[in-house]
Amino acid sequence: xxxxxxxxxxxxxxxxxxxxxxxxxxxxxxxxxxxxxxxxxxxxxxxxxxxxxxxxxxxxxxxxxxxxxxxxxxxxxxxxxxxxxxxxxxxxxxxxxxxxxxxxxxxxxxxxxxxxxxxxxxxxxxxxxxxxxxxxxxxxxxxxxxxxxxxxxxxxxxxxxxxxxxxxxxxxxxxxxxxxxxxxxxxxxxxxxxxxxxxxxxxxxxxxxxxxxxxxxxxxxxxxxxxxxxxxxxxxxxxxxxxxxxxxxxxxxxxxxxxxxxxxxxxxxxxxxxxxxxxxxxxxxxxxxxxxxxxxxxxxxxxxxxxxxxxxxxxxxxxxxxxxxxxxxxxxxxxxxxxxxxxxxxxxxxxxxxxxxxxxxxxxxxxxxxxxxxxxxxxxxxxxxxxxxxxxxxxxxxxxxxxxxxxxxxxxxxxxxxxxxxxxxxxxxxxxxxxxxxxxxxxxxxxxxxxxxxxxxxxxxxxxxxxxxxxxxxxxxxxxxxxxxxxxxxxxxxxxxxxxxxxxxxxxxxxxxxx
Amino acid sequence: xxxxxxxxxxxxxxxxxxxxxxxxxxxxxxxxxxxxxxxxxxxxxxxxxxxxxxxxxxxxxxxxxxxxxxxxxxxxxxxxxxxxxxxxxxxxxxxxxxxxxxxxxxxxxxxxxxxxxxx
Numbered sequence: 001x002x003x004x005x006x007x008x009x010x011x012x013x014x015x016x017x018x019x020x021x022x023x024x025x026x027x028x029x030x031x032x033x034x035x036x037x038x039x040x041x042x043x044x045x046x047x048x049x050x051x052x053x054x055x056x057x058x059x060x061x062x063x064x065x066x067x068x069x070x071x072x073x074x075x076x077x078x079x080x081x082x083x084x085x086x087x088x089x090x091x092x093x094x095x096x097x098x099x100x101x102x103x104x105x106x107x108x109x110x111x112x113x114x115x116x117x118x119x120x121x122x123x124x125x126x127x128x129x130x131x132x133x134x135x136x137x138x139x140x141x142x143x144x145x146x147x148x149x150x151x152x153x154x155x156x157x158x159x160x161x162x163x164x165x166x167x168x169x170x171x172x173x174x175x176x177x178x179x180x181x182x183x184x185x186x187x188x189x190x191x192x193x194x195x196x197x198x199x200x201x202x203x204x205x206x207x208x209x210x211x212x213x214x215x216x217x218x219x220x221x222x223x224x225x226x227x228x229x230x231x232x233x234x235x236x237x238x239x240x241x242x243x244x245x246x247x248x249x250x251x252x253x254x255x256x257x258x259x260x261x262x263x264x265x266x267x268x269x270x271x272x273x274x275x276x277x278x279x280x281x282x283x284x285x286x287x288x289x290x291x292x293x294x295x296x297x298x299x300x301x302x303x304x305x306x307x308x309x310x311x312x313x314x315x316x317x318x319x320x321x322x323x324x325x326x327x328x329x330x331x332x333x334x335x336x337x338x339x340x341x342x343x344x345x346x347x348x349x350x351x352x353x354x355x356x357x358x359x360x361x362x363x364x365x366x367x368x369x370x371x372x373x374x375x376x377x378x379x380x381x382x383x384x385x386x387x388x389x390x391x392x393x394x395x396x397x398x399x400x401x402x403x404x405x406x407x408x409x410x411x412x413x414x415x416x417x418x419x420x421x422x423x424x425x426x427x428x429x430x431x432x433x434x435x436x437x438x439x440x441x442x443x444x445x446x447x448x449x450x451x452x453x454x455x456x457x458x459x460x461x462x463x464x465x466x467x468x469x470x471x472x473x474x475x476x477x478x479x480x481x482x483x484x485x486x487x488x489x490x491x492x493x494x495x496x497x498x499x500x501x502x503x504x505x506x507x508x509x510x511x512x513x514x515x
Numbered sequence: 516x517x518x519x520x521x522x523x524x525x526x527x528x529x530x531x532x533x534x535x536x537x538x539x540x541x542x543x544x545x546x547x548x549x550x551x552x553x554x555x556x557x558x559x560x561x562x563x564x565x566x567x568x569x570x571x572x573x574x575x576x577x578x579x580x581x582x583x584x585x586x587x588x589x590x591x592x593x594x595x596x597x598x599x600x601x602x603x604x605x606x607x608x609x610x611x612x613x614x615x616x617x618x619x620x621x622x623x624x625x626x627x628x629x630x631x632x633x634x
Contacts (some may be wrong), residue, residue: 040521187519339552377550377634383577395576396541397553398618406553407544416633418544418554420597422616428528429616431542444518448530456530459540459558 011056018058020049035124036184041187043259044252048125051247054133054239062134066141069229073145076225081152087512090218091286092157092498092505097214098150098223098348099159100284104276104350106146106178106205107167112182113139115191122188128247131240145229149222150261156508157501159348159492166348167186169463169485172276172340173398174404175330178451179273183266185447189248197243198266202307204234205299210281213289233395242307249314255427260335261443268436269318272403275332279340282333282362283354284344291365296329321436329410330366334374335408341381345478349486350496353382373415390495393479396455400433401448402440409433423451532615539608539615543568545577546622550634554618565611566604582626594620 009017026034038045079085089095120132154160167173183194213228244262250256278292291296300322308318338349344351354362355358359378362370380393397406411417421432425445432438441448457463458481459469468480482489491500518524532539539561544554553575569588577583593600596618602611613619628634 037521041519131538178528187521217564217571291539312633335552338550342552373549373632376632378552380629382633389579391579393576395555395557398551398556400542408549408552413618416547416549418549420544420554422618422619426528428531429614431616431618446524446526449530450526453530455556456535456540459536459538459556460530460534461536497541 002023008294015056015058018060019053019130020054020126031124032365033430036124037188038124039120041189041258043124043189043248043255045248045491046251048123048127050250051125051127053127053131054243055236057134057236059130059134062137064407065376069232070141070145073083073225073229074148076147077152079221080149080222080225082507084512085212085219086153086156087505087509088219088221092219092501093284093286093350095153095501096159096221096496097280097284098153098212098220099157099349100276100280101211101223102146102150102160103163103166103170104173105151105222106143107164108176108180109143109146111184112195113137114141115180115195118184119188123285126238128192128244135237135240137235138237142230142233145226145327147190148406149226151213152222154399156504158488158499158503161488162486164485167364169454170348171346171388174452174454176273179269180402182269182447187243189258190243191242193259193262194266194269196237197245198241198263199270200234200237200296201241202267202300202304203274204301205237206295207277208234210277210289210295213287214281217287218285228365234476245311246314247317249311249316260316262435264314264319264321265308265440265443266346268321268325268440270494271321271328272405272437273324275336275405278333283337288345288361291362293329293365296325319376323369324412324436327367328409331373331410331415334362334366334370335410336375339397339406339408342391343397344495345392345394345493346482346485348485348489348492349500350494350501352496353378353385369415392494396458398431399453399455400437401430401451401453402432404453405433407431407433440514451496491494521624524578530565535615539542539613539632541608541613542618543573544620545580547626547633548577548580548582548628550580550629551577554620559602561609561613562607563603564607565602580628582623582628583587585626586623592622592624594622595618 025031032039071511076255086095116132116136116139120129120136123129123132167177175280183191186194208227208231212224212231215223215227245259248259278295281289281292281294283294304322305318308316340347341351359375363375383393397408399406407418409418409419411419421433421435421438423430423432423438423442428449430445430448432441454463456476463484464470464480465483468483469475470477479489482493487493496502530540535558537560538558541557541559542554543557546550551557557572573586574583574615591600595613
């Protein structure tokens, strides 16, 4: 009997067989029952086969590429750890950026994993489903690699011990957390615009490039490597987000106003989260890469400008909030650091006043605003700290109902005035930090009335441990709050000056270079 | 606008007054003193006399500022939701018409923050 040798599949056939051919029209159940979530948002899709998959990646090739990346990554992480690479970073203040990243950003990777798994399940087109599945796997890979590379720091430094617990409780982490909760509770198309487009395409470079180059500049090979490993996936993610936008816009003209509103909303939501990254760049990296303002100009104004020019043919306009963000770029990092500094008893990382050369760097990078508005308060605090009167606010701040950031942003036309906005909804008053946040609320108030605002939750008594007794004499709400946060009070929080991290790093580094 | 949702979408607000153990929330910001990064939030009994805010609450919450001791309350201007407003300091919060989650700002003429920077 002759052997029948099957011809190997060509790349194109292989792609068809392993992606598009995996889907079918259901017959036992109507397609609308099998995919109940991909119509209610009002997005009209007439032909799912028009979805272009720019990468044409099949699952078997995907595993192969990812496995290769993992091998390289873990080899470098191992070498870094075995050689006590943590002692080679510029200065122990740098390590605080990793604490902020691990507690604030890494859990978002996990949420992105869940979000893309859900979205992939809900899209009836096979093309986006396969792409979402891969992105979902990428995202869980990202949080895993981040945990693995940062875990080495947990052996030596404070504040790394309970990031998942903290992510859903700490006051400033409610900013990134609520951002993703908002996205993941939207419909699948809005989620794709929120995360796939606004975050991954418009804003991701503002997160990854400064963070990864910041790690490299400051001698952290482990974080640099997980950053690069993730960044190579990001290219695919960006393309998926953009493809989704184009697909929606090409399918039906009625989709345009819906998509535009989502772009407006999510660009703004993303900018509010990224102020934490900007603050890291301007204040937390001992060796700075570039200022937040410069990064904004390159990655948003120039690159984003080119993107929106490209989308103009579909009728998409630059998000309305871009104008305000262009004014805010001179202010938000100074305002954010000032807030973190004064609430530094309740941050899971250390805060400090920049040294004189660093203050001069800020003056040079922010010639229009820093000396006039921000240097005086920092210098005043530095003088007070020298006298043993370091500034710690114990009174809780008012928060924005939408972005959940303390109301520290100023009026676009007057940096000496806090920007107060409010709306009444069903006899209840709500407050916002800005016009864009107020517009987001006014469009969907029922969604945001449920916001878990840390300040209000503390007042309601929901942020204490079970053993706490607010009626007991001498009850200290801040100390009890920190217990609920799982802080080692006095070790994880407060000023960098005098911290255990500072002392240990100095002692160990000294040991590594002397007898 | 209503939320576009798969089914009926109605939830009670997370921060309605009855959840605050008998208190009401009041926000207070000091104009031209942005060293305190944001307005402060407080949970007060509605029957609290307004004067207590001047005598205790503000000295405690804003006390770190070198200008706090220079505040002359007879000169201070108050704003509620951005509009000029006058408290009766001997009356309670409720009697002053203050509702849950109202926002007050006070301005202290002549005081302009650290080195006049509104810090």
